[in-house]
Amino acid sequence: MIVADRKPLAEILSFVASCRRILIVGCKGCVTVCNVGGQKEVEILAASLRMARRLAGDPLEIGEALLERQCDPEYVAELRERVSSCDTVVSMACGVGPQFLAEAFPEQRVVPALNTTFFGGAVRHGVWEERCAGCGHCVLERFDGLCPIARCSKNLLNGPCGGSANGVCEVHPDTVCIWDRIVRRKTARGRLADLKAIVPPKDWRPAGHGGPRRRVREDLTRTS
Amino acid sequence: MTDAFEPRILAYCCRYCAYAAADLAGSMRLAYPPNVRIVQVPCTGRIDALFLLRAIEAGADGVYVAGCLEGECHFLEGNLRARKRVDFVKGVLGEIGLEPERVEMFNLSSAMGPRFAEIARDMTERIRRLGPSPLRTDDASGETALGRCA
Numbered sequence: 182m183i184v185a186d187r188k189p190l191a192e193i194l195s196f197v198a199s200c201r202r203i204l205i206v207g208c209k210g211c212v213t214v215c216n217v218g219g220q221k222e223v224e225i226l227a228a229s230l231r232m233a234r235r236l237a238g239d240p241l242e243i244g245e246a247l248l249e250r251q252c253d254p255e256y257v258a259e260l261r262e263r264v265s266s267c268d269t270v271v272s273m274a275c276g277v278g279p280q281f282l283a284e285a286f287p288e289q290r291v292v293p294a295l296n297t298t299f300f301g302g303a304v305r306h307g308v309w310e311e312r313c314a315g316c317g318h319c320v321l322e323r324f325d326g327l328c329p330i331a332r333c334s335k336n337l338l339n340g341p342c343g344g345s346a347n348g349v350c351e352v353h354p355d356t357v358c359i360w361d362r363i364v365r366r367k368t369a370r371g372r373l374a375d376l377k378a379i380v381p382p383k384d385w386r387p388a389g390h391g392g393p394r395r396r397v398r399e400d401l402t403r404t405s
Numbered sequence: 406m407t408d409a410f411e412p413r414i415l416a417y418c419c420r421y422c423a424y425a426a427a428d429l430a431g432s433m434r435l436a437y438p439p440n441v442r443i444v445q446v447p448c449t450g451r452i453d454a455l456f457l458l459r460a461i462e463a464g465a466d467g468v469y470v471a472g473c474l475e476g477e478c479h480f481l482e483g484n485l486r487a488r489k490r491v492d493f494v495k496g497v498l499g500e501i502g503l504e505p506e507r508v509e510m511f512n513l514s515s516a517m518g519p520r521f522a523e524i525a526r527d528m529t530e531r532i533r534r535l536g537p538s539p540l541r542t543d544d545a546s547g548e549t550a551l552g553r554c555a
Contacts, residue, residue: 233501
């Protein structure tokens with residue numbers, strides 16, 4: 182899933198400082214699963230903003246909405262009437278959401294309430310970790326299911342580097358050296374020899390270095 | 406005005422401990438301030454951050470959660486979760502400019518009737534010192550809004 186953090190309340194308040202009426206839009210996709218932009222988080226943000234503005238003597242009227250997904254125009258279109266009656270739309274989706282909202286309602290001001298951080302998963306309740314960097318050409322088959330692109334601080338394909346000590350990366354004591362893990366896993370499975378092969382330099386064009394990416398599946402596109 | 410200030414406090418009480426302790430306090434004829442309105446919950450693990458925020462938004466001067474002693478939760482760790490949620494709400498109050506002390510978590514057992522009364526007194530005193538919540542409305546609408554939280 183796409184993982185995000187909520188922006189500090191002060192920053193969101195600054196986005197809506199001149200507004201009288203706003204609409205907060207949550208998303209039932211990834212940000213609901215990582216507990217940052219679903220129904221409950223929309224209600225918490227709405228209550229916080231309402232109270233902060235009442236305390237400032239400048240009440241703010243807040244509408245709340247939750248879309249199946251903000252990354253599909255069909256769902257975004259459901260908001261048309263509600264959007265037209267507010268000064269600003271606050272999106273609680275990943276960075277895709279505010280853009281799809283702004284595209285669907287070009288006359289409307291749309292602001293983000295989240296900072297989108299990474300593609301990852303929940304390793305335990307309340308803890309999410311990065312697992313994928315969306316590099317466009319998956320190499321997990323080489324590394325027994327451990328991704329050095331997303332999980333090595335240097336994205337090394339031929340590791341580990343000299344900054345690995347006792348299984349920990351020199352960048353941060355909480356960061357596992359994924360190359361240490363790769364070597365240990367390969368050793369345990371009797372496949373250490375796999376690492377003798379030098380992995381050639383990666384083509385980073387599919388990773389976005391060749392410009393914004395686009396995917397077309399012809400069999401799904403409409404003919405008319 | 407402040408002299409006549411009577412705090413409106415909501416207390417979310419676990420049925421296995423604090424609510425039973427309130428019952429015991431009553432049986433023991435212990436006096437505690439009438440400012441505290443008790444809401445029974447099946448476990449403080451049922452407490453959601455939104456319960457506390459809605460109560461504050463509705464104009465409660467203070468809100469507290471009273472659960473079992475740590476390690477004694479009937480559902481193992483409901484009270485530990487409640488404490489984290491109370492801490493979260495304290496953070497939100499700090500962000501919006503309200504005193505985090507208006508929200509608190511307490512732990513007690515069902516045998517602690519006098520402690521229940523003491524908590525009610527302490528919390529009422531604390532809120533009396535802090536003064537009325539700036540979000541409080543003293544008309545009927547404020548009373549109705551707060552009533553909905555109970």
